[in-house]
Amino acid sequence: xxxxxxxxxxxxxxxxxxxxxxxxxxxxxxxxxxxxxxxxxxxxxxxxxxxxxxxxxxxxxxxxxxxxxxxxxxxxxxxxxxxxxxxxxxxxxxxxxxxxxxxxxxxxxxxxxxxxxxxxxxxxxxxxxxxxxxxxxxxxxxxxxxxxxxxxxxxxxxxxxxxxxxxxxxxxxxxxxxxxxxxxxxxxxxxxxxxxxxxxx
Numbered sequence: 001x002x003x004x005x006x007x008x009x010x011x012x013x014x015x016x017x018x019x020x021x022x023x024x025x026x027x028x029x030x031x032x033x034x035x036x037x038x039x040x041x042x043x044x045x046x047x048x049x050x051x052x053x054x055x056x057x058x059x060x061x062x063x064x065x066x067x068x069x070x071x072x073x074x075x076x077x078x079x080x081x082x083x084x085x086x087x088x089x090x091x092x093x094x095x096x097x098x099x100x101x102x103x104x105x106x107x108x109x110x111x112x113x114x115x116x117x118x119x120x121x122x123x124x125x126x127x128x129x130x131x132x133x134x135x136x137x138x139x140x141x142x143x144x145x146x147x148x149x150x151x152x153x154x155x156x157x158x159x160x161x162x163x164x165x166x167x168x169x170x171x172x173x174x175x176x177x178x179x180x181x182x183x184x185x186x187x188x189x190x191x192x193x194x195x196x197x198x199x200x201x
Contacts, residue, residue, distance in 0.1 A: 098188030
């Protein structure tokens with residue numbers, strides 16, 4: 001079962017994984033208020049248990065100015081309604097610049113939990129630059145995860161990603177997560193930031 005995205009962000013924060021600034025809203029008025037607090041540009045994301053691939057469903061909309069917000073919000077809702085009636089709300093989120101990586105987890109064929117790391121964003125499927133380790137991991141395992149990928153050669157903030165990998169491993173182990181996808185994990189000079197997350201239990 002996919003847990004609501006706004007609750008998935010709370011779960012990341014519980015385990016000290018930094019998330020992009022965001023507000024969960026349930027209508028257009030709240031979306032306007034949230035965008036005003038975060039300041040444009042922002043991204044709007046549908047929060048629905050039935051929509052996993054939000055981009056291909058048109059359920060992610062970028063808002064570059066306040067004047068675009070109403071039209072983009074309404075488009076988001078229309079696109080979601082074509083897929084499902086089960087919509088929890090919308091996440092209004094800040095846009096962040098930085099390198100894009102991913103951290104994921106799943107249960108393998110032997111029913112062991114594994115964690116993975118690699119290039120994120122649009123590069124995941126195209127390059128398949130991913131390394132795996134059994135959960136739980138220690139610092140040495142996290143180091144090896146990074147070293148086993150091409151992503152590790154361009155990573156600019158290794159210590160922040162190491163901490164995030166260890167915290168993600170602990171989350172999966174303690175919370176009974178069957179599948180998790182943090183993609184992208186935005187890494188810049190300030191932090192390693194989860195900009196999107198999907199968690200299955």
